[in-house]
Amino acid sequence: MPVTAALREKFPAVTTRASTDHPAVNVPAAAVVAALRYLRDGQGFDFLTDLTAVDWGTDAPVRFTVVWHLFSTTSLGYLRVAADCADNTAPAMPSVVPLWAGAEWHERETYDMFGINFPGHPDLRRILMWDSYPHHPLRKDFPLAGIEGELSDPEVAAETRAKVIAAPMAGGPFVASPGEINLTEAEPRAKDESWSEASEKPE
Amino acid sequence: MPTEYNFPDTAAKNAAGEFETEKMSLSMGPSHPSTHGVLRLQLEIDGELVTKCDPVLGYLHRGDEKIAENMTYNQFVPYTDRLDYLAPLANNVAYAIAVERLAKLEMPPRCQAIRVIVCEMARISAHLLGLGAYGIDVGAWSIFLYTFTEREKLYKLFEELTGARFTTSYTRIGGVARDVPVGWTEKVDAFCDQFLPILDEILSLLTRNKIFMDRTVDVGVISKADAIGYGLTGPNLRGSGVPLDLRKDKPYSGYEQYEFDVPVGATGDCYDRYLVRGEEMKQSVRILKQAIAKFPGGDWYAKDAKKIFAPPKDKVLTSMEELIQNFMLVTEGPQMPPGEVYFEAENPKGALGVFIVSKGGGVPWRMKIRAPSFCNLSILPKVCVGTLVSDVVSILGSLDFVMGEADR
Numbered sequence: 001m002p003v004t005a006a007l008r009e010k011f012p013a014v015t016t017r018a019s020t021d022h023p024a025v026n027v028p029a030a031a032v033v034a035a036l037r038y039l040r041d042g043q044g045f046d047f048l049t050d051l052t053a054v055d056w057g058t059d060a061p062v063r064f065t066v067v068w069h070l071f072s073t074t075s076l077g078y079l080r081v082a083a084d085c086a087d088n089t090a091p092a093m094p095s096v097v098p099l100w101a102g103a104e105w106h107e108r109e110t111y112d113m114f115g116i117n118f119p120g121h122p123d124l125r126r127i128l129m130w131d132s133y134p135h136h137p138l139r140k141d142f143p144l145a146g147i148e149g150e151l152s153d154p155e156v157a158a159e160t161r162a163k164v165i166a167a168p169m170a171g172g173p174f175v176a177s178p179g180e181i182n183l184t185e186a187e188p189r190a191k192d193e194s195w196s197e198a199s200e201k202p203e
Numbered sequence: 204m205p206t207e208y209n210f211p212d213t214a215a216k217n218a219a220g221e222f223e224t225e226k227m228s229l230s231m232g233p234s235h236p237s238t239h240g241v242l243r244l245q246l247e248i249d250g251e252l253v254t255k256c257d258p259v260l261g262y263l264h265r266g267d268e269k270i271a272e273n274m275t276y277n278q279f280v281p282y283t284d285r286l287d288y289l290a291p292l293a294n295n296v297a298y299a300i301a302v303e304r305l306a307k308l309e310m311p312p313r314c315q316a317i318r319v320i321v322c323e324m325a326r327i328s329a330h331l332l333g334l335g336a337y338g339i340d341v342g343a344w345s346i347f348l349y350t351f352t353e354r355e356k357l358y359k360l361f362e363e364l365t366g367a368r369f370t371t372s373y374t375r376i377g378g379v380a381r382d383v384p385v386g387w388t389e390k391v392d393a394f395c396d397q398f399l400p401i402l403d404e405i406l407s408l409l410t411r412n413k414i415f416m417d418r419t420v421d422v423g424v425i426s427k428a429d430a431i432g433y434g435l436t437g438p439n440l441r442g443s444g445v446p447l448d449l450r451k452d453k454p455y456s457g458y459e460q461y462e463f464d465v466p467v468g469a470t471g472d473c474y475d476r477y478l479v480r481g482e483e484m485k486q487s488v489r490i491l492k493q494a495i496a497k498f499p500g501g502d503w504y505a506k507d508a509k510k511i512f513a514p515p516k517d518k519v520l521t522s523m524e525e526l527i528q529n530f531m532l533v534t535e536g537p538q539m540p541p542g543e544v545y546f547e548a549e550n551p552k553g554a555l556g557v558f559i560v561s562k563g564g565g566v567p568w569r570m571k572i573r574a575p576s577f578c579n580l581s582i583l584p585k586v587c588v589g590t591l592v593s594d595v596v597s598i599l600g601s602l603d604f605v606m607g608e609a610d611r
Contacts, residue, residue: 013451018542018543019542019543020304020305020540020542020543020544021304021543021544021545021546022545024543029588047431048434049436049547049554049556049573050545050558050571050573052557052558052571052573054560054568054569055569067558069545069556069558069573073431073445073447076452076453078596080543080545091602100432100433100434101432101433101581101585102432102433102435102444102578102582104581104582105577105578105580105581106578109577113268114435116254124204126261127260127261128260128261128264128610128611129261129264130261137266137269138268142269144269144270154597156360163305185485
């Protein structure tokens with residue numbers, strides 16, 4: 001029996017997810033830990049190779065989806081497991097650190113970049129940005145150029161009066177938006193609308 | 204007159220009458236020679252014994268994934284150079300294959316062979332650096348000089364192929380930037396022939412070296428279960444005895460045609476990881492020799508994928524249709540169907556994974572880079588506890604990580 005069918009039998013709420021390559025399933029957030037434990041112990045998917053999230057945009061009905069990529073060291077196949085976060089403003093997803101110790105850093109990174117909370121995580125701190133950083137950079141409402149803010153070290157900030165400034169490249173890199181057919185529209189231009197030619201560059 | 208030193212009465216003793224030591228906090232890095240980049244280890248030490256280790260990452264964070272969401276697929280190729288900057292070619296290839304999987308694009312045999320050759324050369328080059336730097340970490344300076352001489356020869360070959368020694372940006376979505384120059388494969392072949400005896404000489408400087416063995420044997424032992432649980436990949440996983448190699452288990456770019464062995468360690472200590480890397484270089488030479496011996500002719504890019512790979516330059520300048528094609532490709536990017544794809548390649552440091560969520564068009568909606576160095580480092584808090592401070596240096600070197608990749 002293919003793994004997706006076996007999983008659906010055990011967890012009726014599981015649905016098949018559209019995928020270009022590997023088998024993929026959608027799992028309800030409440031059943032994530034149980035489903036992943038079953039996949040690890042019952043289906044041989046013993047290797048958590050990746051854990052991340054996708055932000056579907058500020059106006060999407062479900063904004064955040066957490067994605068796990070499992071690998072089986074016995075059947076040598078991949079499986080994509082995805083679960084939507086119920087709450088768009090305070091997204092949360094049960095932690096899988098009890099299943100795979102390696103999930104600890106992946107969940108810290110996902111929390112850092114998307115602000116998704118992982119109840120059950122032993123030590124949920126930021127990992128790439130500094131602890132006092134106020135934003136979650138991979139959210140779609142965070143501008144590419146960055147946001148002006150305070151330095152991580154208040155002493156250095158007081159001494160040098162330096163700040164975290166938005167990227168000086170002013171709106172670059174230049175890109176075209178997906179799906180545009182009109183060539184005038186598709187001309188290379190700054191994706192970051194706030195700093196385009198129409199509005200003035202900040203000092 | 205007292206004959207031995209008396210501790211002052213203020214020194215605290217525990218119930219057993221032993222002197223109590225005080226734990227000390229030590230910040231190792233971010234710019235420490237053994238952290239190979241900008242990694243900081245917040246250590247808590249009791250004398251020489253490490254009682255806690257908290258790695259602090261992010262000093263080299265550039266936001267590559269955010270940048271990828273804002274540019275076309277081809278524009279991101281140069282950014283992949285800077286992931287594992289010791290093997291840019293392998294990153295280029297892994298990224299290109301991931302995007303091609305999204306478009307369900309198969310490469311012609313010649314393109315696949317070129318990619319295998321550059322990947323294996325990148326592997327040798329990365330392992331040579333790892334080996335040289337590891338030698339320095341544990342006090343054997345001369346290894347570095349030998350390995351860098353060999354690495355220089357590889358850089359010459361990279362330069363001849365790609366135009367750059369370091370930041371190669373060699374692949375394009377749907378092919379490579381240019382075909383191999385005339386006589387280049389013969390030069391690679393000649394490099395392989397002279398490299399094997401030199402590699403044996405380099406390894407013989409360490410393999411039975413008493414000082415080296417004292418510092419690596421039974422140091423930083425990682426069990427099989429831990430290696431899998433923490434998501435270790437590459438030589439670090441195989442050093443712990445798990446025979447997992449994506450080139451064998453999930454062959455891509457035609458790796459199934461080549462004969463090679465996957466070396467594994469027995470105990471999972473620093474010494475095993477060193478041995479695995481040494482043997483891997485020999486296996487890479489084996490693959491290189493086979494790939495060059497049956498180097499196929501024909502196309503070196505996907506000719507039919509007109510909306511993905513740029514037309515030849517001479518056509519762009521003389522023919523209207525190709526000019527428009529080229530213009531569309533540059534402005535809108537290679538046109539991809541909507542979908543989700545995850546591809547992992549066996550890079551020198553481990554499995555480099557690329558997860559792409561596409562809504563169609565030339566720009567990815569979301570791109571996640573699964574960096575092997577990031578996952579390999581996540582075991583540090585476990586493996587460093589209970590070791591000596593000098594062993595931490597040995598463990599770091601044996602994990603062979605690159606912060607450009609871990610921090611992205």
